[in-house]
Amino acid sequence: MSGPLPVRTRLATGAGLAVAGLSRRVGAGEGSVIGGRVLLAVDPGALERLAAGRTIALVTGTNGKTTTTSMLAAALATQGAVTTNSTGANLMSGLVTTLARGSATAPAVLEVDEGLLPKAVAGLHPSVVLLLNLSRDQLDRIGEVRIHAQRWRAALEAAPSTAVVANADDPLVVWAAGLARQITWVGTGQRWRLDAYSCPNCGERIEWSDDGTWACSNCTLARPVPHLSLDGDDVMLADGRRLRLKLQLPGWPNRANAAMAAAGAEVLGVDVAAALAGVGRVSHVAGRYQVVSVGGVSVRLLLAKNPAGWAEALDLIRPAPMPVVVGINARIPDGRDPSWLWDVPFERLRGRVVIATGDRGRDLAVRLRYAEVEHRFVDGYVEAVRASGAADIDLAANYTSFQDARRELARA
């Protein structure tokens, strides 16, 4: 369906955007969520109607959604205007506001919550979906990470016109993508394996070889041959080209995000070399890797939300003896159960002082004690930064702790 939007959707859009604008002006927030709720209340079918006739790319996964969305948007922006929810408003209300705000002719790149993907695929009929990775996160809310994989698989089977770009090194993702009609596999070199030792297809053991390939010991599920692979700082293409990544963001996770974004752009008709030029323009995204100054102390902010994310973040924290502040919360968006702290190899922080903070800083302090890492618990982010006694430090925190830290340090 294309052509003009029905009156109801136009009215709903007007009402939603007015509320969003009001919310922004009174300083209540970005406005995407409240505006989207109003819009959907007035016209429950608005999402489908706003999506009709547009080129839409969805980005989902446990880690890297916001950054990869920015990268794919930047890659497509080399060709013209793009609509995107770069602030991470990734639930239905955020998607609908983003589409209502953006131009109807520009392609839309939307970050989508893992749990919402099936509904978003069914409602938006996206041209392409990027499946980044799946690992344990917020288990108090989801129960089991495999439930996502099952739901993704069913949703993509029911969407024959949607192409999929999927991480070939994540067995859960490979299985979830398996029934899609058109799949572009990306070799990311992912190292996290804790959630994929048993086959999502048959339950038997998955075997990993030293070169990083994997196969089920029982059924046919195995690592597919990638169309595009990450190799160190280079992206290797099926046509034999080797392109050097020039990123402003650090570490393997961002190189993997860049490879996924480049493959997504290629599916939408952008040459990989041009796409990577756009990807390279992305600097800090929603405060991640941002450096703030607090009373003469320079603080770099790192976000890590779950064990897979922390395993990577520990690599990005600058080396000992530089102190580090680590903030942990366990609110609803974080998952209310911080048991996962024991899945994170905090032993790697030995040789420096760690300042533990956040709502659940005491859980972290106990974890650090058993990891034999020198530490202190300090309440409050500004106080924690001061307690480090250094002029230049890293602060790593999980989701709501990161937001609190960003806000409190900006105010200080």
Added chain:
Amino acid sequence: MRESTVTIALLYPELLGTYGDGGNATVLAERLRWRGIDAEVITLGAGDTVPTSCDIYLMGGGEDGPQALAARELSESGALHTAVDNGAVVFGTCAGIQVLGNEFANPDGSPHPGLGLLDVRTVRGTGKRAIGELLSEPLVGGLPTLTGFENHGAVTHLGSGVQPLGRVVSGLGNGGGDGSEGAVSGRIVATYMHGPALARNPALADLLLSWVVGKKLKTLDDTEVDELRAERLRFVRRSRSRWRRNR
């Protein structure tokens, strides 16, 4: 080896380690080392031969598919049964209590045979999944209040061959309507307090260790854990009084 070094077997952390359950091995080993007793953690992956000579065996929480795979591997090898006959200590959390029992439920509700080491039977729950803080008053070993987090959709019925680990103060526990939490039989202890249950309950960790070491253990400085325990107990009491007010 066994004379001087305590060996702790962590069973299938990739299958039974959904909630940071491997932390229990770290807690036990460190609490021994801080007292000058050597400890070794042996991590056993799916397909590995499980030794029968370890002092302590740990089983954590797992998702349905991996849990059934772990149960199959352990019943085929029979290693854990031999170890228990030799006096080994077993500590199971969440899926651990289910796998140790006579049977547990497949995702479709049909029964899957367990290891039969604990006289308990687990079936699929009919209510909502139990997710939240779990508090119990222990019934064994003169322990202080046990605190943890539970996340399970199953109900475990205790047979006559086991006694409950504790009586539920807050949360669901075994869920069979008798207010029981966990199960104990000889040196096998199991609980629905998943993840690093021993990190929050050092007295329970020391009880298990005292069975292995065979003497009273030196007291450790647990100030930080005490602060964490006090915070969690305050949280549960606050939530409970709020819940009562809102009824």
